[in-house]
Amino acid sequence: MIYADNAATTKMSDAAVKTMTELLKNTWGNPSGLYKRGQDAKEVLEKAREDIAGFIGAEPREIFFTSGGSESDNQAIWSAARAGEKKGKKHIISDAFEHHAVLHTLNRLKEEGFEITLLDVHENGVIDPKEVEEAIREDTCLVTIMYANNEIGTVQPIREIGEICRRKNVLFHTDAVQAVGHLPINVKVDSIDMLSASAHKFNGPKGVGFLYARKEVRLSNLIEGGAQERGKRAGTENVPGIAAMAVALREKQEKMNETSAYVRGLRDRLIAGLSRIPHSVLNGDADRRLPGNVNFCFEGIEGESLLLLLDDRGIQASSGSACTSGSLDPSHVLLAIGRVHDVAHGSLRLTLDRENTEEDVDIIIKNVTEVVEYLRGFSPVWRDLINGKRKFVL
Numbered sequence: 016m017i018y019a020d021n022a023a024t025t026k027m028s029d030a031a032v033k034t035m036t037e038l039l040k041n042t043w044g045n046p047s048g049l050y051k052r053g054q055d056a057k058e059v060l061e062k063a064r065e066d067i068a069g070f071i072g073a074e075p076r077e078i079f080f081t082s083g084g085s086e087s088d089n090q091a092i093w094s095a096a097r098a099g100e101k102k103g104k105k106h107i108i109s110d111a112f113e114h115h116a117v118l119h120t121l122n123r124l125k126e127e128g129f130e131i132t133l134l135d136v137h138e139n140g141v142i143d144p145k146e147v148e149e150a151i152r153e154d155t156c157l158v159t160i161m162y163a164n165n166e167i168g169t170v171q172p173i174r175e176i177g178e179i180c181r182r183k184n185v186l187f188h189t190d191a192v193q194a195v196g197h198l199p200i201n202v203k204v205d206s207i208d209m210l211s212a213s214a215h216k217f218n219g220p221k222g223v224g225f226l227y228a229r230k231e232v233r234l235s236n237l238i239e240g241g242a243q244e245r246g247k248r249a250g251t252e253n254v255p256g257i258a259a260m261a262v263a264l265r266e267k268q269e270k271m272n273e274t275s276a277y278v279r280g281l282r283d284r285l286i287a288g289l290s291r292i293p294h295s296v297l298n299g300d301a302d303r304r305l306p307g308n309v310n311f312c313f314e315g316i317e318g319e320s321l322l323l324l325l326d327d328r329g330i331q332a333s334s335g336s337a338c339t340s341g342s343l344d345p346s347h348v349l350l351a352i353g354r355v356h357d358v359a360h361g362s363l364r365l366t367l368d369r370e371n372t373e374e375d376v377d378i379i380i381k382n383v384t385e386v387v388e389y390l391r392g393f394s395p396v397w398r399d400l401i402n403g404k405r406k407f408v409l
């Protein structure tokens with residue numbers, strides 16, 4: 016079996032599993048306890064906070080542990096909105112191809128009377144910082160732009176956007192769930208005010224993540240209760256999960272150059288192979304993309320059928336985000352970069368990591384090529400295209 020859906024989730028590293036199981040067995044105290052068992056857990060927690068802060072150029076007190084990327088996105092956006100509202104600033108800037116954790120939160124704020132500007136994404140899947148600058152108004156309280164897109168893998172000009180926001184005195188949040196552990200990130204150099212991350216996207220456990228918030232930023236709580244996380248996120252801390260997240264991130268940081276060169280090589284081999292399929296297109300810029308991301312559209316087929324047939328052949332991939340699988344709507348990301356509905360339906364996302372091999376890539380190329388041809392043989396849309404009753408888009 017070949018797993019090629021690492022943007023949906025990753026396998027936990029052995030070191031992360033080991034750390035987590037040892038802590039579950041031995042360090043199960045409540046970190047709020049004043050006795051030794053509690054303080055031992057507290058020590059593990061604070062060591063993880065220090066490590067994680069160090070990896071992204073932050074201070075330990077700027078790291079807040081959460082249940083993952085979705086919660087971090089929600090808390091960052093609500094916090095900026097609550098703070099903005101107090102100053103009469105109810106305008107937020109984002110873009111059309113964010114993760115739903117961002118887009119749906121923005122929809123909720125819209126219902127509350129906030130005005131949301133969603134910037135266009137260009138066909139290459141990259142946002143133009145100039146357009147961010149032009150969209151900023153007197154009443155803008157937040158710019159939220161993802162670091163790297165989860166479907167097409169394009170990496171945004173975060174430093175330029177951060178500098179613009181800092182100069183204009185507007186809060187800047189980035190959903191960096193796909194970037195942390197995969198790209199070098201420094202929140203100070205990039206002028207980032209808030210950043211979301213999730214452990215299960217970098218070989219850590221599910222259900223744990225963090226929100227970085229610059230010390231000048233006023234966070235509001237989503238969850239009320241105890242005084243954990245400097246009073247900003249109540250609930251007894253998931254100490255084993257948090258420590259395993261820090262261990263997983265350390266491994267990723269230490270091997271980042273090596274891993275990204277290796278995975279990028281696999282990615283480019285896969286892109287070259289799939290590009291040979293007629294009437295296909297690579298989605299997103301070929302260079303400005305995550306090391307492991309490959310995303311194609313094949314005209315005249317349904318992505319869902321392609322996925323099921325690939326699964327039968329032992330290849331696990333995705334048609335876009337896990338959140339939209341099972342629904343018949345085409346990916347909002349592919350629509351945002353200008354793919355028409357029919358073409359967007361025929362999408363395939365393959366996301367590789369260090370466990371994949373060149374042999375995997377060659378098997379994927381062979382099977383995708385065969386299955387696309389097989390499906391086209393049945394497709395009424397393909398027949399119309401071939402007979403000239405319909406025009407090829409690709």
Ligand SMILES: *Cc1c(COP(=O)(O)O)cnc(C)c1O
Pocket residue numbers: 022023082083084085086088114116161163164165190191192193213214215216222224
């Ligand atoms: C996976 C993902 C999320 C959600 O993270 P969870 O930890 O699964 O809640 C948010 N944003 C992006 C870009 C993602 O890829």
